[in-house]
Amino acid sequence: DIQMTQSPASLSASLGETVTIQCQASEDIYSGLAWYQQKPGKSPQLLIYGASSLQDGVPSRFSGSGSGTQYSLKISSMQTEDEGVYFCQQGLKYPFTFGSGTKLEIK
C-alpha cells in the first residue's frame, strides 16, 4: 500500500498569512494527488486534484504543487473560513490512501 505522510499535524496562522502543508508518498504517485478540506461535522470537500489543478469553485488562494513523492498545499492569505482539517489522498493505486490530516486554526 502507498503510505501518505502529512505534516504538520496542526498549525495556527494569522489572518492574511501564507500557510503550507506537506504530503509525502511512500512511492512515486505521478501527481495523482488530491487535497481536501473538512470542517467539523461536514464531509470533505475537494480542493485540488492532479497535484495542482484547482477544483471548480475553490478560491484561487489555494494552490497545489509537487511531483514524484513530495507534494504541498499552499493557502496564500489565510481567511477565517479556511479553518478546518486538510487531508491529502493518492488516487493512483488501490487501496486509495489518505494522509493523517492537518488541523488548521486561526491564531
Place this chain on the structure above:
Amino acid sequence: QIQLVQSGPELKKPGESVKISCKASGYTFTDYAMHWVKQAPGKGLKWMGWINTYTGKPTYADDFKGRFVFSLEASASTANLQISNLKNEDTATYFCARTTEGIVADYFDYWGQGVMVTVSS
C-alpha cells in the same frame, strides 16, 4: 445540481447489522463509480472500497472483507453499504463518495453528508 444524500444516524448493539443508503441525483448514476470511506470519531479517513455502478461489481479494501457488503439499487440511483456482526470498532461516520477520473488517478469530487453509526451495548 449533483447530490449524494445518505440515510440517517444509526444506533446498534454489537452483533447486529446495519444498512446505509446513498442516493445520487443530478447526474447519470452508472457513469461514475461509488466509493465508501470510514471516519472513526476524531480520526482520519480510511478508504473501504468501491462499487462499479454499471456492472455492480464491488471491490473491498483488505480491512473491509467479510462483514461489509456494497450493493446497488441502480433503478433508484442508490448505493448501499451493509455491515453485519457489528463491533464496537465499527463506530464511525461512513461516507459515500463519487470518483471522477483524472489523467492518472481518481479523486472524490462529491461526497454524501455521512452517516454516524454508533455501536454500543
